[in-house]
Amino acid sequence: MSLEITHLTKKYSKEKNGLTDYSITINKGILGLLGPNGAGKSTLMKIIATISKPTTGTLLLNGVDIVANPDSIRKILGYLPQDFGVYPNLNAYEFLAYIAAMKGVGGKDLHKRIDMLLEGVNLTAHAKRPIGSYSGGMRQRIGIAQALLSDPKVLIFDEPTVGLDPEERVRFRQLIADLADDCIIILSSHIVSDIETIADDVAIMKDGILLNKAPQADIIKLVDGKVFEIVVSNDQVNTLRARQQVIDTIRQQDKTRVRFIGKAGHPGATPVTATLEDAYLFLTQNNS
Numbered sequence: 001m002s003l004e005i006t007h008l009t010k011k012y013s014k015e016k017n018g019l020t021d022y023s024i025t026i027n028k029g030i031l032g033l034l035g036p037n038g039a040g041k042s043t044l045m046k047i048i049a050t051i052s053k054p055t056t057g058t059l060l061l062n063g064v065d066i067v068a069n070p071d072s073i074r075k076i077l078g079y080l081p082q083d084f085g086v087y088p089n090l091n092a093y094e095f096l097a098y099i100a101a102m103k104g105v106g107g108k109d110l111h112k113r114i115d116m117l118l119e120g121v122n123l124t125a126h127a128k129r130p131i132g133s134y135s136g137g138m139r140q141r142i143g144i145a146q147a148l149l150s151d152p153k154v155l156i157f158d159e160p161t162v163g164l165d166p167e168e169r170v171r172f173r174q175l176i177a178d179l180a181d182d183c184i185i186i187l188s189s190h191i192v193s194d195i196e197t198i199a200d201d202v203a204i205m206k207d208g209i210l211l212n213k214a215p216q217a218d219i220i221k222l223v224d225g226k227v228f229e230i231v232v233s234n235d236q237v238n239t240l241r242a243r244q245q246v247i248d249t250i251r252q253q254d255k256t257r258v259r260f261i262g263k264a265g266h267p268g269a270t271p272v273t274a275t276l277e278d279a280y281l282f283l284t285q286n287n288s
C-alpha cells in the first residue's frame, strides 16, 4: 500500500496557496502531519480524501490516479474531517447505522461492528443518548468511530485528539495502533506531543510547504547535540534570545530556565536530550 504524491499545488486564489509543490510518499503505518495553523494540513487531507481537487500535481494510490478515479480511494477510506458534523437527535448507535447506510456498509455483522466500535471509543454506556447531549470530546469519539466503520485501508484523521482527555488519547492511540500494520494512517495536529506518542513517520509542514518527512528518530537527529538548558536571571533572557534560538522558558521565582538550540556553545549551559518538539521548532522557526 503506497500513496505517491508529486508536485501537488493547491491554489485558493491568485495570492493564496494552500499547498505549493508538495511531494511525499506515504506507506503503511502512521504518518503524523505537524505544522502551525495554516500549514496546509487540512488542505492535504481533503485532497487525499477527494473532497477537494488539486490545482496541479498527481496522487497515485498503488499506481492508480485518485484524482481521475476518486472511487478507487473512497471505497477504502475512513475520514474524520476537522469540522465533523453530527445529527443531534440521533443517538450514537443510530448515527453509526446511518453513516453505514450512506457508505453502503451493511450485512449481518453490522450491529456487531457498531457495538465493537462504540466499545473501542468508550461510548457503549452512552449509545442510547442523543448525540446533541454529548460533550465535545464524546462527539469527537463518535467521529473517530464513523471513520472506522467500513474497515478502511486508508485512514485520515484531521486533529483527532482535539477535546480528548488524556485517558481517551491513550485509548485512541491503542485503537489505531492495531490497524497500522496494514493501513495507511494519516493524522494531523499542531500539538507535538500528540504526534510524538503515535506516529512512525513525521511530516513537518509550514506555509503549504513540506519541510521534512522522516521517521521520528531521524527528525530528532537534526538537533541532536544542539539542545541546551541554562538557568539565568530574568533580565538575561533577552540577551540569550539575541544569540541563540530560544525554544522554551520556565520562570523559577527570580530566575528563568531557558531551553535553546545552540548556534554555538554557551558558557554554563548543559546539553540535554533532544525531543521531537525541539526539532519541530528548529525547522519551523528557521523557515520563515
Ligand SMILES: Nc1ncnc2c1ncn2[C@@H]1O[C@H](COP(=O)(O)OP(=O)(O)OP(=O)(O)O)[C@@H](O)[C@H]1O
Binding pocket: 012, 013, 016, 017, 018, 035, 036, 037, 038, 039, 040, 041, 042, 043, 044, 082, 190
Ligand atoms: N477554502 C479556502 N479558501 C481560501 N483559503 C483557504 C481555504 N482553505 C484554507 N485556506 C488557506 O490555506 C492555508 C492552509 O490552510 P489549512 O486549513 O490547510 O491549514 P492547516 O495546517 O490545516 O491549519 P489549521 O491547523 O489552522 O487547521 C491557510 O492559509 C488557509 O487560510
